[in-house]
Every structure is written in C-alpha cells, then in structure tokens.
Amino acid sequence: MIKLSLLKKELMEYFKTPKILILSVLFIFFAIASPALAKYMNEILKAVASDLEIVFPDPTFKDAWLQFYKNMNSLCLIVYLIVLTGVVSSEKSKGSIVLVLTKNVSRLQFLLCKFLAGVIVYTLLLLVSTFVSAYYTQILFGVYSYPGMIESIILLWVLGVFYTALGIFVSTLAKSPTTSALLGFFGFALLQVLNISENISLYNPAGASSIVNQILVGSFDMSLFFIPVLIALLSSGVMFGISYYIFTKQEI
Amino acid sequence: MTEAVKIRGLVKNYNGLVAVNNLDLTVPEGSIYGFLGPNGAGKTTTLKMIAGMTEPTSGEIEIMGKKVSFGSNQNREMIGYLPDVPGFYDWMSPVEFLNFSGSLYNIEKSVLKSRIVELLKLVNLYKQRSKKIGTFSRGMKQRLGIAQALINDPKVVLLDEPVSALDPIGRKEVMDIISSLSAKVTVFFSSHILADVERICDRVVIINEGKKLLEDSIEHIREVPDVRELEIELETKEDVLKLEAIKDLDFVEEVVVDNLKVLIKAQDIDKLRVKLNQIFNEENILVKKMVVKEISLEDIFIKVVNNHDQA
Numbered sequence: 259m260i261k262l263s264l265l266k267k268e269l270m271e272y273f274k275t276p277k278i279l280i281l282s283v284l285f286i287f288f289a290i291a292s293p294a295l296a297k298y299m300n301e302i303l304k305a306v307a308s309d310l311e312i313v314f315p316d317p318t319f320k321d322a323w324l325q326f327y328k329n330m331n332s333l334c335l336i337v338y339l340i341v342l343t344g345v346v347s348s349e350k351s352k353g354s355i356v357l358v359l360t361k362n363v364s365r366l367q368f369l370l371c372k373f374l375a376g377v378i379v380y381t382l383l384l385l386v387s388t389f390v391s392a393y394y395t396q397i398l399f400g401v402y403s404y405p406g407m408i409e410s411i412i413l414l415w416v417l418g419v420f421y422t423a424l425g426i427f428v429s430t431l432a433k434s435p436t437t438s439a440l441l442g443f444f445g446f447a448l449l450q451v452l453n454i455s456e457n458i459s460l461y462n463p464a465g466a467s468s469i470v471n472q473i474l475v476g477s478f479d480m481s482l483f484f485i486p487v488l489i490a491l492l493s494s495g496v497m498f499g500i501s502y503y504i505f506t507k508q509e510i
Numbered sequence: 511m512t513e514a515v516k517i518r519g520l521v522k523n524y525n526g527l528v529a530v531n532n533l534d535l536t537v538p539e540g541s542i543y544g545f546l547g548p549n550g551a552g553k554t555t556t557l558k559m560i561a562g563m564t565e566p567t568s569g570e571i572e573i574m575g576k577k578v579s580f581g582s583n584q585n586r587e588m589i590g591y592l593p594d595v596p597g598f599y600d601w602m603s604p605v606e607f608l609n610f611s612g613s614l615y616n617i618e619k620s621v622l623k624s625r626i627v628e629l630l631k632l633v634n635l636y637k638q639r640s641k642k643i644g645t646f647s648r649g650m651k652q653r654l655g656i657a658q659a660l661i662n663d664p665k666v667v668l669l670d671e672p673v674s675a676l677d678p679i680g681r682k683e684v685m686d687i688i689s690s691l692s693a694k695v696t697v698f699f700s701s702h703i704l705a706d707v708e709r710i711c712d713r714v715v716i717i718n719e720g721k722k723l724l725e726d727s728i729e730h731i732r733e734v735p736d737v738r739e740l741e742i743e744l745e746t747k748e749d750v751l752k753l754e755a756i757k758d759l760d761f762v763e764e765v766v767v768d769n770l771k772v773l774i775k776a777q778d779i780d781k782l783r784v785k786l787n788q789i790f791n792e793e794n795i796l797v798k799k800m801v802v803k804e805i806s807l808e809d810i811f812i813k814v815v816n817n818h819d820q821a
Contacts, residue, residue: 261614263614275601362662506581
C-alpha cells in the first residue's frame with residue numbers, strides 16, 4: 259500500500275526546501291527558550307518594571323514545561339499545520355500532482371505518503387525538541403522529570419498526528435495553498451476555542467494542548483488518559499478517510 | 511490494425527457547458543496522431559479523460575483494449591502523459607526527477623538507470639542532468655516533460671499542446687523529438703499549431719465545440735477534392751479571356767482572375783486538368799505555368815471549422 263519511493267520523495271522535499279529549516283529552528287528555539295524564559299522571567303519583569311514592587315514565586319522546573327507546552331501549542335504546532343496545509347494544494351496549483359497521479363500511483367498512496375511523511379517529520383521534531391528542553395531544564399533547575407511526563411509527550415504526539423490529518427484535509431479540499439492555509443488557521447482557532455472548557459477538552463481532538471497542563475499541575479485524572487488519545491487518533495483516521503473520499507472525487 | 515486508443519460516445523458536461531460532445535475516435539497503434547481544434551474545443555478535457563484524471567459524463571475509453579476508469583491507476587503502465595503546463599519539483603535535477611518517476615513503476619534499477627541516460631540524450635538535456643529544474647527554461651521543462659512521459663516505456667503517449675508556449679527553436683526541438691518516436695510508440699498529441707501537426711502526423715482529427723469534424727490521414731485529407739485548387743499562369747490577356755469560359759463547366763466552383771494568373775477551384779481537380787489540356791490545344795493557349803496548389807492543413811482546418819460554425 260505504501261509506495262516507498264513516494265514517501266522518500268515526500269521526506270526529501272522537507273529537507274530540500276526551507277520547510278525543515280523553518281520547523282527545526284522554531285521547535286529547537288522554543289525548546290531552549292522555554293526553560294530559560296521560565297528561569298529568568300522574574301528577573302526580566304523586574305528589569306522592565308523596576309519602579310514597581312512585585313513579588314513573584316520562585317520559578318520551578320514545572321514552569322519550564324508550562325512554557326514549553328504553551329509555545330508548542332500556540333506557535334510550533336500552528337506553523338507545522340500551515341506547512342502541512344500546502345502539501346496537496348501546492349501540488350495542485352503548480353501542476354506537479356498530474357505528473358505523479360498519471361503514473362503508477364493510487365490516490366490513496368499519494369495521500370498516505372504525504373500523511374506519513376508529515377507524521378515522521380513531526381515525530382522527529384517533537385523528540386528532538388523534548389530532549390533539548392529536558393536537557394536545558396535539567397541544567398537550569400537540576401531536575402526535569404515529573405509524573406505523567408511521558409504521557410504528556412504522547413498527548414503532544416497524537417495532537418501532532420491530528421493536526422497532520424487536519425492539514426491534509428484542508429489541503430485536499432482547497433485548490434490553492436493560500437485557501438488551504440486560511441482554512442487550516444480557522445480550524446486551529448476553532449479547536450483552541452473549544453479547549454476553554456476543561457470538560458470539552460477531554461473530548462476535543464485537539465484537547466491534548468489543555469490536558470498536558472492539567473497533567474503538569476496534577477489536576478488530571480490519569481485513568482482517563484486513553485480518552486483524549488483515542489479521540490485524537492480516531493478523529494485523525496476519520497479526517498484522513500474524508501480527505502481520501504474527497505480526493506477520489508476530484509478532477510485533477 | 512490494432513487500436514491504441516478507442517473512444518466511443520464520449521461526453522463531458524460541466525454544469526450545462528458541453529466541453530466534449532459525443533466524441534468517437536480511434537487512434538491506430540504506432541501512429542502519430544494529431545488532435546486539432548481551436549482554443550476551448552475540448553482537446554485538454556479529452557486528453558485528461560483518456561489519462562483518467564477527469565471523469566467522463568458518459569461514453570467509453572479504451573487504451574490497448576483495456577477500459578479506462580476515472581481515478582484508477584490500472585492502465586498507468588501503458589500510458590505516458592504530458593500536460594499543457596507541466597509542473598515539476600524545482601528542487602530536483604532532471605536525473606532525480608526521472609529516477610523518481612521511474613521508481614513509481616516496477617522497473618529494474620539497472621534498466622531505469624540506462625533508460626534515464628537514453629531519455630536525457632533524446633531530449634537533449636544530458637549536459638544539464640544535474641542542474642536544478644527550477645533554473646530551466648520553458649522549453650527545457652517541456653523536453654523534460656516528454657522524457658518523464660516516456661520513462662515507463664509506454665504504449666501510448668498523450669501530449670497536451672507540447673509546443674504551444676514555445677519559441678520557434680523550442681518548437682522545432684520538441685517536434686523533432688516527437689517525430690523521432692514514430693513507429694516506436696503511439697503518440698496522441700493536441701495542438702493548434704497546424705504546420706507542426708502537418709509535418710509529423712500520420713493522422714489527424716479536427717474537433718470544435720467538443721464535436722469531431724474530420725478524422726483522416728494527412729494524405730487523404732490533402733486529397734479532399736472540394737478543397738483543391740489549380741493555379742495557371744498564361745502568356746497573354748487574350749488567353750486569359752479565352753479561359754474564363756471554363757467557369758460554365760458544372761464541376762468548376764470558382765474562377766478567380768488576377769492579371770495573367772487564373773485560380774480555379776473545382777470539385778474534381780483531375781477532370782479539370784484533362785479538360786484544360788483539351789482547351790489549351792483547341793484554343794492554342796500558351797501556358798507559362800500550371801500548378802496544382804498544395805493545400806495546407808490550415809486551409810482544411812479553417813474550411814472545416816468555418817463550415818461547422820455556419821451549420
């Protein structure tokens with residue numbers, strides 16, 4: 259089912275174009291900056307507002323992870339999603355899709371390879387940035403691990419898988435990269451709004467961004483961990499299925 | 511004669527706009543087949559339906575006897591396709607792109623390697639094989655497009671307007687490549703540049719508004735009697751006057767006199783020539799020059815399309 263040469267080309271495209279440079283710089287920058295910002299935020303604020311008497315609690319390593327998750331969810335994932343929204347629509351607009359689909363490639367293989375390449379790239383970015391962030395947290399705070407950390411990373415991973423499926427979906431739907439990027443941004447914003455309520459976030463496919471914070475402060479019932487994971491993975495599967503259905507009906 | 515492409519009753523309707531209207535077509539195996547028509551005639555839509563990229567509203571398409579289904583990759587081994595504006599991955603080199611294209615088929619690595627070299631030489635891109643495609647001119651991309659369409663050694667190559675956007679040199683280069691494919695592979699290509707089609711095609715079909723107006727070999731089309739003309743140049747004005755009487759003959763359609771030149775259009779050009787020889791002898795007319803005017807495909811195209819528009 260998977261065309262290895264097509265998957266290889268998809269992965270190569272990330273590395274031969276500025277995509278991987280943009281994503282890796284962003285992910286690694288925030289992996290380093292998050293613990294540093296948490297550690298020195300009090301000093302920064304005191305320096306900025308020197309005339310005010312503000313008392314801040316001493317930062318802990320959990321503040322470093324809080325910063326990391328916040329940056330991952332608000333900046334890294336949106337940029338990753340925007341990159342993903344162009345994977346099909348840009349091929350449609352420049353015409354390269356025709357040269358591939360008129361060869362011995364099924365439409366399922368075409369979409370699947372794009373999806374898998376996205377997941378592989380995201381997995382690498384997440385692993386590297388988590389490792390870098392953990393390393394700097396250890397250096398700055400002397401500790402980095404907390405109960406539920408692995409589960410939090412798994413949640414971030416399934417969140418990335420879901421955004422990959424969302425990116426493929428809007429990219430299949432739209433004819434131009436601009437339209438697909440706008441659709442992707444709108445989808446991201448809508449899912450973030452749903453995260454305002456903790457009750458909804460458990461069942462929101464993008465709810466992981468809120469749950470990782472709950473795990474960090476110890477307010478999340480870990481026996482419910484499988485719910486957001488399953489919901490995100492199932493939603494990804496359904497979204498990919500709909501994308502494939504739409505794609506099979508499209509005239510190229 | 512084996513049929514490489516067979517189309518029966520093909521219709522494509524875009525929300526009431528009929529792009530292809532009940533088209534029947536047979537492309538013989540091994541031929542270079544020209545698909546002619548003005549812009550918007552339905553050429554690209556037809557080629558996309560043959561390639562399985564566009565879904566026909568009705569009708570059937572067969573490639574080498576196998577039915578084409580929209581969206582399916584069943585017949586992909588048999589076809590090569592070049593769209594009117596081919597889009598490449600600019601970050602790849604021609605070798606990388608051809609290697610990628612070939613790897614999508616079940617081609618042995620050593621065979622693919624030698625085929626890439628062969629094709630790059632055929633399309634005259636061997637020297638530029640390692641340059642980024644993003645730096646290529648339109649003509650170079652078009653030549654690379656032909657190479658990628660041939661990578662799987664297809665039975666049928668579908669080329670959509672392969673020369674329409676090229677300068678005269680680029681056009682000649684691409685047409686020479688297509689011409690060199692003669693007898694090796696069936697080439698079905700659309701164009702509105704008639705001189706090119708006339709030069710290299712065995713057969714042509716002319717369509718307009720999605721309908722087939724004419725389909726035949728170039729040889730036969732040129733012999734269509736009602737479009738042949740005879741140009742005669744005489745020595746004196748008196749002789750010209752003697753010849754004007756020929757317009758009364760029932761098979762003569764039109765006689766145009768321009769000083770010492772007489773242009774005669776007739777339904778049966780051979781009958782006219784016999785009759786003229788007789789008149790020349792009887793009237794002692796001195797003929798300076800007599801030429802059966804070569805009818806260009808352009809004349810036929812304009813005549814056929816105009817007749818259709820008037821109808």
